[in-house]
Amino acid sequence: MSVIEKETRIHTDQDYILQANNIKKYFPIKGGILKHTIGHVKAVDDVSLSVLRGETLGIVGESGSGKSTLGRVLLRLMDPTAGQIVFEDQDITKMKYRKLRPIRRDMQIVFQDPFASLNPKMSVSELIEEPLIVQTSLTKAERKEKTVSLLEKVGLRSEDRFKYPHEFSGGQRQRISIARALTLNPKFVICDEPVSALDVSIQAQVLNLMADLQDEFNLTYLFIAHDLSVVKHISDRVAVMYLGRIAEIAPKKNLYDTPLHPYTQALLSAVPSTDILHKKEKIILKGDLPSPSDPPSGCAFRTRCPMVHDKCSEVRPELTEVGSGHLVACHLYTNK
């Protein structure tokens, strides 16, 4: 699918593969002698987003922003505290395990650390065939054929299927994770920091591979990462998360060319640039991310915001559309 074809499809019909409405995920904090719940870590706090079929939606945020938790909740690897998840027109929020299982074929995840996500005691062919055994009725020969073809698709050799994960480098292991995620021809793949453990030259190989596979298998990606340059490279639209909430979401070009939220602006300015001829002005934020168990009142970013004013501590800004597909949660833009 060419870029133009993809864009027209995105803009002509609003064909959502996944919709999340007001998702919350709170983790209880237990304390005291009787281990009562004394508070909550609000990892994801009222997030709504929709993923268009065929697009790559990037989610960026610093550690503790809730981006990984959101990814896990969307796949029902964790149950949300509140909210609704609709995948391909089916509400999967409360769906029972047995009913969810066939739907799970269509949604997969690739994790950050390929050293932790692949069972070291299983050979590559066992790793890739496992989903086929659980979910399909393919014969042994058919499974082997599928394994070989997937390995070749991700740039490994068919002999590699007899090896074990420790025999591969980090980049090759991530290729195995990707092959494993693709065994059941999923429609939707969540990529949770898939390249952040890799060196840049290998990172580029894996990013190119992911783009190729997206075209070949018509995949929709939710790409979670902290690296703003990587997210810019791979995404069509980007959401910026801060302390469990979406601060800004927009088509890639709008977000990177005209960031509106003061947090997005600071984040982009802080990325060190190799462009030595055009030095940019840095916005250096004070302090650290506040604790998600005790977020600031009103706007979560107000304790570090260079543009803070009175209203920010009183009223929580809602995500509001300020331009075509460009939504921002900041009083600077909603007052007018």
Place this chain on the structure above:
Amino acid sequence: MSGMKLLEVSGLKTYFYLDNKAVAKAVDGVDFYIRPGETVALVGESGSGKSITSLSIMKLINKPGKIQDGQIYFGGKDLVELTDKQMTNVRGKDIGMIFQEPMTALNPVFTIGNQIIETLIRHKKMTKNEAKLRAIELLKVVGFPRAEETMKEYPHQLSGGMRQRAMIAIAISCDPKLLIADEPTTALDVTIQAQILDLMDEMKKKFNMAVLLITHDLGVVAEYADRIMVMYGGQIVEETTIEKLFLTPKHPYTIGLLESLPSLEKEVDRLGAIKGTVPPAHRFPVGCRFSDRCPKVMSKCRDANPSIIETDPEESHRVRCYLYE
């Protein structure tokens, strides 16, 4: 090459003797120098030998590793010749070091205050009270607003960025002439990274320190270093000023690295990935160590490893590649 040299490393070889009789040549003939007050970056991917180079300077190489050959001149002395005991007077005093993961570098059972005081008493021969006052002062310098209270806190009570600030306070406590920073911001978020790099720059100017910055992040290098050395396969393959490296890179590996980097400034359809992976240090290819991955490989590249040569009339651009001989 002009001006005084603070540190001069020549012909450094650090080898690791593996169980199966193989020898991993982690650092294999590295030459460079650092002038006072200068920030020099050592860049490479994992396995390139950049961290082993810095640990060799501090003589923190343990068995089965060994500094096989070479000299490390610092302040007129060859550090390679010093005994372990003599070396303890250099470490932490003349050369400070900060590491990637401050949680493992700080001692979890001592307070931040104790860890700074310990260094000051050991190297500066201060009394406990003098050291305490100086420690509070140092914590204020690196940006702890409540320095007195922070003195009594333990590493786990601080955030990642704050721990790295505490590490910097310890590293600069004895006014070192050289600070070795090994991936100082890799574990940090980008807004916190900006704070720490800003702080390091400020400290460098304030105390006139030279910095050896070890990193894999070319963006960090472009913004904070004066000169850069690119390492591959245990050797320096290109060394020059920041301007020359980013505007006219010469070694095919450097060019490949720059093209594989996604950037905020330019939009590309595909990244220019370098094929293959970094070879392990006990199985380098014969000839040029980058030859198996090089898009411009020639037949002589596979026969012998090129030496690093000066390619610039201003004598500030060294490259290890037959294309420039």
